[in-house]
Amino acid sequence: MRLRFLAIVPLLAAPTLSAHEPAANAAPAGDTSPASRDQGVARLAPDAEARWVPFDLTPGNQIRFTMQIDGRSVTAILDTGVSYTLLAKTSPAVVRAKLKAGGQATAIGGSVALQWMPTRTTTLGGLTRAGGGVSVAELPALATGSASAVDLLVGRDLLAAHALDIDYATHRFRLIPSGRLPFAGETAPLGVSADRRVYESAIRLGTRTLAPMVVDTGDGSAITVTAAGWRRAAPPGLRTTTAIAFGLGGAVVSGLAIAPEIRVGTLVARETEVRIEPENGFSQSIGTAGRIGSGFLQHYRVLLDPLAGRMVFKRTTVADPLPLRSTSGLLMGVESDRLKVLHVMRGGPAEADGWKVGDLICTIDGVKIPRDYPTSPIATWAVRPAGSAVTLGGCDGTSRILTLRNFY
CATH class of the missing domain: 2.40.70.10 (Acid Proteases)
Structure with missing residues (x-):
């Protein structure tokens, strides 16, 4: 059973970036507005339907895979909620000499400054785009619902002219003719x-x-x-x-x-x-x-x-499963060998017991936090049945017993 509730740790969701059209107004001199950008020419290969792209789901339920920009392999997330494909500023694929100002984008949490970088070729499965480019911005790991950052968010500009077939059960997708x-x-x-x-x-x-x-x-x-x-x-x-x-x-x-x-x-x-x-x-x-x-x-x-x-x-056989509900009221992030409280849910047992954002947990029922925590069996503690008692060991050597219950 995949614990999507416990992503970084608790991903009932961790929504990622969802930026809309970057604004071109009030842009610096030399700004490349969306309308003036080279859109490139994208073509599907004759055998595109056979070119499935394998992926894994991140702890935050996002589709992570590998593709190529200018011949360089990059890690990417499929993101139909982004207008223009976005490259992380820290990615090795960034060529700083090519960067131009690119306006602003509205994202979850606030407004984000963008740059623009032209590209020679972009390849994704059976799709190849000649020319065009990518927006460039900060792309921290938390913004992508993962413990580690990715290079790229693949947006509407690369995807929307084609049909996108996502087979979640077999962890693969493909682009085929509309x-x-x-x-x-x-x-x-x-x-x-x-x-x-x-x-x-x-x-x-x-x-x-x-x-x-x-x-x-x-x-x-x-x-x-x-x-x-x-x-x-x-x-x-x-x-x-x-x-x-x-x-x-x-x-x-x-x-x-x-x-x-x-x-x-x-x-x-x-x-x-x-x-x-x-x-x-x-x-x-x-x-x-x-x-x-x-x-x-x-x-x-x-x-x-x-x-x-x-x-x-x-x-599929997993359609309409009962959602995993927190019975602890703690939403956490994984930091190597410890958990850090990111949010205390309103009305939950953790709030009643005085847990605070920033509290650290190093053991659960005496077991140390493993490096593969999000996918390990120990991660199920936060959604155990109501009435269960869990001993949470602080990183300072103290311990607290949390009794779980249903609260929403």
């Missing part, structure tokens, strides 16, 4: 917005349709909605708590609930995690109703084909 239908399933509308330049659809929550919803493979959460959307659509009586999200612009505290039913086109999903952004949060600031993230998509084989106006969901 219009192809490699499998049958439940469908929902999909397009690319003219202003934000990202993949968008809609959901039905309760009796309300919320739109537009960014379809964001780079967001490790399941469903995220604005505070206003939640007030309009939420079924009555649902208990909520809080969680923390990390984007390129920093950390954001959001609400968290489990919705009994979410509809995406003809697809009906039960018991789905929903994050509720604070007032004037990221989605509201860019004029959307929220996001559909990889934490939701990963339960299906998914075809994203915005040119054909559709996405297709094929149910």
